[in-house]
Each structure stands twice: as structure tokens, then as C-alpha cells.
Amino acid sequence: xxxxQHVSKRYRVGPEELEVLRGIxxxxxxxxxxxxxxxxxxxxxxxxxxxxxxxxxxxxTYTLRGRAVQMLSSTELAQLRNQQIGFVFQNFQLLPRMSxxxxxxxxxxxxxxxxxxxxxxxxxxxxxxxLQDRIHHxxxxxxxxxxxxxxxxxxxANEPAILLADEPTGALDSVTGQDIMQLFRSLNDTGVTVVVxxxxxxxxxxxxxxxxxxxxxxxDDSQQSGGSQR
Amino acid sequence: xxxxxxxxxxxxxxxxxLLRSSLTMLGIFIGVASIIAIVAIxxxxxxxxxxxxxxxxVQNTIQIIPSELVAxxxxxxxxxxxxxxxxxDLARTFPGVQNxxxxxxxxxxxxxxxKSLSISVDGGPSxxxxxxxxxxxxxxxxxxxxxIAHRRxxxxxxxxAQKLFGAQNPIGQVVSIGGVPLQVIGVTQSTQxxxxxAVYGSDTAYMPATTCADLFPNWGITxxxxxxxxxxxxxxxxxxxxxxxxxxDHQAGxxxxxxxxxxxxxxxxxxxxxxxxLVIGAIAGIALLVGGIGVMNIMLVSVTERTQEIGIRMSLGxxxxxxxxxxxxxxxxxxxxxxxxxxxxxxxxxxxxHWLSGLxxxxxxxxxxxxxxxxxxxxxxxxxxxxxxxxxxxxxxALRYE
Numbered sequence: 109x110x111x112x113q114h115v116s117k118r119y120r121v122g123p124e125e126l127e128v129l130r131g132i133x134x135x136x137x138x139x140x141x142x143x144x145x146x147x148x149x150x151x152x153x154x155x156x157x158x159x160x161x162x163x164x165x166x167x168x169t170y171t172l173r174g175r176a177v178q179m180l181s182s183t184e185l186a187q188l189r190n191q192q193i194g195f196v197f198q199n200f201q202l203l204p205r206m207s208x209x210x211x212x213x214x215x216x217x218x219x220x221x222x223x224x225x226x227x228x229x230x231x232x233x234x235x236x237x238x239l240q241d242r243i244h245h246x247x248x249x250x251x252x253x254x255x256x257x258x259x260x261x262x263x264x265a266n267e268p269a270i271l272l273a274d275e276p277t278g279a280l281d282s283v284t285g286q287d288i289m290q291l292f293r294s295l296n297d298t299g300v301t302v303v304v305x306x307x308x309x310x311x312x313x314x315x316x317x318x319x320x321x322x323x324x325x326x327x328d329d330s331q332q333s334g335g336s337q338r
Numbered sequence: 339x340x341x342x343x344x345x346x347x348x349x350x351x352x353x354x355x356l357l358r359s360s361l362t363m364l365g366i367f368i369g370v371a372s373i374i375a376i377v378a379i380x381x382x383x384x385x386x387x388x389x390x391x392x393x394x395x396v397q398n399t400i401q402i403i404p405s406e407l408v409a410x411x412x413x414x415x416x417x418x419x420x421x422x423x424x425x426x427d428l429a430r431t432f433p434g435v436q437n438x439x440x441x442x443x444x445x446x447x448x449x450x451x452x453k454s455l456s457i458s459v460d461g462g463p464s465x466x467x468x469x470x471x472x473x474x475x476x477x478x479x480x481x482x483x484x485x486i487a488h489r490r491x492x493x494x495x496x497x498x499a500q501k502l503f504g505a506q507n508p509i510g511q512v513v514s515i516g517g518v519p520l521q522v523i524g525v526t527q528s529t530q531x532x533x534x535x536a537v538y539g540s541d542t543a544y545m546p547a548t549t550c551a552d553l554f555p556n557w558g559i560t561x562x563x564x565x566x567x568x569x570x571x572x573x574x575x576x577x578x579x580x581x582x583x584x585x586x587d588h589q590a591g592x593x594x595x596x597x598x599x600x601x602x603x604x605x606x607x608x609x610x611x612x613x614x615x616l617v618i619g620a621i622a623g624i625a626l627l628v629g630g631i632g633v634m635n636i637m638l639v640s641v642t643e644r645t646q647e648i649g650i651r652m653s654l655g656x657x658x659x660x661x662x663x664x665x666x667x668x669x670x671x672x673x674x675x676x677x678x679x680x681x682x683x684x685x686x687x688x689x690x691x692h693w694l695s696g697l698x699x700x701x702x703x704x705x706x707x708x709x710x711x712x713x714x715x716x717x718x719x720x721x722x723x724x725x726x727x728x729x730x731x732x733x734x735x736a737l738r739y740e
Contacts, residue, residue: 162653162733183657190655201650201737205354217343218655262654 115168143312146321194263365629366676372622374684380615382699420558434570439463461550477524637724649736669721677713
């Protein structure tokens with residue numbers, strides 16, 4: 109479903125050219141639970157941006173559900189992010205002045221879903237996250253774990269191809285972090301493709317497959333047998 | 339994203355910064371309010387002046403005056419074209435003419451044994467009070483008989499009576515005008531309730547035209563008042579008399595109906611007030627422009643402040659167009675709300691001016707519609723640059739922005 113072939117990303121920093129990703133080959137199939145691990149500066153954030161269609165590769169090809177992403181215009185990328193990608197960020201990235209419900213509705217708004225359907229879908233998702241009695245709360249009235257659950261509900265709103273999580277436990281205490289990872293685990297069990305980017309080996313170990321990244325290259329790609337903490 | 343959704347979203351973010359949004363609206367609010375009020379007051383002033391001029395016309399009377407005070411072909415330069423006795427005789431021959439009078443006016447000195455004042459003197463027919471816009475408050479108006487008999491009688495206005503006689507009854511007193519004694523038979527009060535009363539409100543004495551001509555034989559007759567029978571077509575009659583007078587005096591265009599002169603004044607007044615309204619309106623327009631710059635400034639601040647929000651929205655699938663529209667709608671909403679309230683204030687100011695001064699300051703619908711549309715245009719113009727700046731943000735940079 110996700111196929112990266114010889115993907116490179118170069119940035120111009122002053123007179124020098126910085127190569128952040130060097131010829132990444134990576135295939136992720138539907139229903140997988142993958143962790144992408146690496147130290148800071150390894151290029152994992154850049155890889156996430158490319159996977160999330162926030163950025164396009166300098167060279168190489170990225171195919172998402174049969175579409176060649178590097179060929180797309182900014183409007184088409186936006187539509188792809190809306191329909192195929194669900195982002196979960198380290199610092200939640202909820203809109204502070206909107207209730208949990210409105211936050212979850214937002215991707216549906218951009219998808220042009222009619223307001224009644226939108227509300228039903230958002231309420232169902234929040235209920236699924238165990239937040240049915242928090243739907244009208246503003247983000248600052250929620251705990252860290254609750255915020256991240258709202259963010260996950262929002263990421264799932266348009267039933268994306270992949271759930272892309274960037275350090276999803278980074279701003280949470282370890283117990284809550286574990287809870288969130290277990291939530292990803294159970295979502296994956298219902299068929300959602302999950303990609304978690306992290307530098308934390310404990311977090312990464314929840315996934316079925318761990319991809320190591322170093323200096324912009326894949327150094328290891330291993331299936332975990334029973335690595336999950338079910 | 340539907341239109342309703344965008345409006346709701348814009349309202350939400352304006353409400354989140356209520357004070358700032360209101361202050362930004364204030365610029366547009368004041369600009370629009372002043373334009374609405376100025377246009378209404380300007381229009382009202384024009385209407386007031388024109389209706390005042392209109393009120394000078396007297397029923398069943400045609401007034402003929404020389405076209406130009408200094409007419410060509412006169413022996414002395416600076417000599418005023420005057421009516422002669424034969425002009426009056428000629429005018430009397432027209433059917434439909436009941437009577438023809440002349441009015442004289444000038445300045446003279448009025449004297450009592452103890453006082454001496456400079457005043458205006460009006461000499462005219464017995465219905466001078468109608469054309470001269472005054473009422474006799476005590477005593478009586480001079481009669482047709484007084485005019486025919488050249489009687490030495492005079493009416494003075496209230497303030498003059500006060501100055502000359504104080505608390506004493508002025509009726510029956512004798513005053514001297516131009517060295518000739520006259521008996522005061524009445525006291526008058528101006529019936530003009532408009533601004534012209536200030537111009538005409540000087541101390542005035544009114545007397546029969548014949549008496550006035552006796553006292554001041556060198557005052558030229560520069561006004562012919564023709565009293566017509568009711569139901570006569572005044573315009574047609576006036577045209578024919580003017581033509582006959584011009585032929586009689588061998589001067590084409592020497593005389594004209596004073597209503598033409600009044601029309602000319604009306605036209606001039608219209609032009610002057612229009613120019614004034616335009617100039618003051620342009621100044622108010624500058625206020626509006628400054629308000630617009632304020633809107634642009636605040637929108638730029640808002641875009642910078644909400645960079646992260648823009649990044650989040652982009653990551654959730656907002657297209658550049660959606661971001662552009664979001665900020666554009668906000669900016670237009672600021673100017674439209676400001677403009678709408680401004681229209682309200684403008685209408686209120688116009689109403690207060692109307693109530694206080696009696697000026698018919700009416701707000702025209704096109705001024706309302708025009709300023710509303712113009713507010714919207716300002717919103718678009720001033721919102722375009724900030725909105726475009728927001729839409730052009732790189733989603734990654736925007737997300738990372740702290």
C-alpha cells in the first residue's frame with residue numbers, strides 16, 4: 109500500500125546541500141503496525157513528512173495506494189492528507205479554541221461531509237476513545253492522555269489508509285504512554301495501518317515491525333515475533 | 339467547506355479576540371458613519387436651501403428683474419438697468435394681469451429726536467408683506483389707498499421698534515427717514531423660519547412704493563411685481579411680458595423672470611453643496627482607508643499568531659484555497675460588521691442633526707448600499723495580502739512554528 113523507492117531528500121542550507129534521506133526503500137502493507145526508530149538527526153522526521161504527504165521527495169518515488177505522490181500538486185496533496193493520512197503529533201496539535209467534538213469534526217469539514225453526518229461520526233469516534241462525556245470540553249480542560257485520544261479520534265475521522273504518529277507518547281507520562289500505545293495496538297487489531305515514529309525503544313517494541321534509520325538510511329528492518337505487549 | 343461553515347468559523351475566531359476585533363472594526367465604523375452622516379447632512383442642507391429659495395415665490399405674482407445689474411448699452415458704465423414708467427404701462431395691458439407694482443429698496447437713516455440708526459428701507463405694494471415675508475404684529479399694514487395717496491406712513495420691525503422706542507408703544511410715533519417725517523402705523527415680524535431670516539433680519543422699515551419713490555427719487559426701480567388673476571398660466575404670461583419689455587427697450591435679454599434667477603441660484607447651491615459633500619466625503623474616505631490599513635495590520639498579526647493553527651489545518655487536509663478563504667472571510671466580516679454598525683451610527687447622527695437643526699438630513703439608500711459594498715471591498719482588498727501569506731505557508735514550517 110505504501111511504497112518508497114530510492115527516496116532521497118536534500119535541503120539547501122546556505123551554500124551547502126544537506127542530504128537528509130539517502131535512497132530509502134520501504135514498503136508498508138495494509139494492516140501493518142510499524143515503528144520507525146532512530147536517533148535525532150537520523151531523518152525520521154523528514155521521512156514522516158514525506159509519508160504524511162506534507163513534503164515530497166527530491167528524487168525517488170512514493171506510491172500511496174497506487175498514487176505517485178511526488179507528481180501531485182499542493183491541492184492534491186491536501187486532499188490526500190485529508191483522505192488517506194491520519195496524523196497524531198507529540199504535542200497533540202489540537203485547536204485550542206475548539207471543543208473536542210469540533211476538533212474531530214475538522215477533517216470531515218474539509219472533506220465536505222454534511223454537518224449532521226459529521227457530528228454523528230465525530231461523536232462515535234470520541235465514544236470509541238472513551239471520551240463520550242468529554243465531547244464539549246476544550247483541549248485545555250482535558251488531561252494529556254485525553255488530548256491524545258481526541259487527536260487519535262480526529263486522525264481516524266476520514267478512515268485514512270495510515271495512522272501516522274510522531275512521538276505520540278513524548279508528552280505523556282509512561283503509564284499514559286503505555287495506554288496510548290495499547291490503543292494503537294487495538295486499533296491495529298481492527299485493521300488500521302499504524303506507523304509510529306519514535307526514538308524510544310520501549311515504545312517501538314509495541315509494533316510488529318521495527319525499521320531503524322540512521323544518517324538517512326534504513327539500517328535494519330525486522331519483524332518482531334511476539335514483540336507486542338498484549 | 340460550506341459558506342455557513344466558513345462564516346461560523348470566522349465568527350468564532352473574531353469572538354476569541356473580541357476586544358481586538360472590535361477595535362479593528364472601529365476604524366471602518368467611524369469612516370462609514372462619517373460618510374453616511376456627511377452625505378445625508380450635505381443632501382439635507384441642499385434641500386433646505388432650495389426649499390427656502392422656493393418659498394420666496396409668491397402665489398399669483400410674477401417678478402421681473404433686469405437680467406444683469408450692469409447692462410450693456412447704458413450711457414454710464416456701472417449704471418443699473420431700470421424699469422421706466424412706460425414699461426409698467428406696457429405690462430398692465432396684458433390680459434390676466436390684475437395689477438403691476440414696483441418695489442424699491444435701499445438703505446437710509448432713521449431718526450427720532452434722541453436716536454439715529456442706519457436701516458434697510460423697502461417700498462412696495464400693499465401686499466408687500468406677502469412677498470417680503472413679514473407679518474404685521476401690531477397696528478396695520480398700509481392699504482392700496484395709502485399707496486395711491488403717497489401717504490407718509492411706515493411700518494418698522496420689532497427689533498427696530500425696541501431700539502427706537504424701548505417699552506413705549508411705537509404706533510402713532512413719528513420718525514424721520516431721509517429727513518422726511520413719517521408716522522409709524524405698524525410693527526412687523528419676519529415670517530421666515532429659515533436661514534435667510536438671518537440675512538434679511540436687519541432692521542427694516544416698510545412703506546408704500548409711492549412714498550418711497552418720493553423720498554428717494556434717485557433709487558432705480560429694479561423690480562416689477564405683476565399680480566395676476568388666479569388661474570392664469572404664470573409661466574406663459576411671464577414669457578410674453580418679458581419678450582414685450584425687451585422689444586420695448588430695444589434690448590434682447592434685458593429683463594427676465596426672477597424665477598429664472600432663483601433657478602440659477604438653486605443650481606449653484608446644488609453644485610456648491612455637491613462639491614463640499616465630495617470634499618468632506620473624501621476626507622471621511624481617508625478615515626476609511628486608514629481603517630482598512632488597520633484591518634490589514636491586524637490580519638497580518640493574526641496570521642503570524644495562528645501559524646501553528648494553519649499548519650494543523652493543512653495537516654488535516656485544508657487546501658491553500660480553504661486557508662485563503664478562511665482569512666479573507668474573517669477580514670471581510672470585520673469590515674462588514676464595522677461598516678454595518680457605521681451605517682447605523684451615520685443614520686443616527688443624521689437623525690440627531692435633523693432633530694436638533696431641522697435640516698432635512700435624509701440618508702439615501704444608495705449611500706447605505708454603497709458604503710456597505712465598499713466596506714466589503716475594503717475587507718477583500720486589505721485581507722487579500724495577509725490571507726495569501728497564510729495560504730502560502732509551508733505546512734511543515736507552520737506546524738513547527740512556536
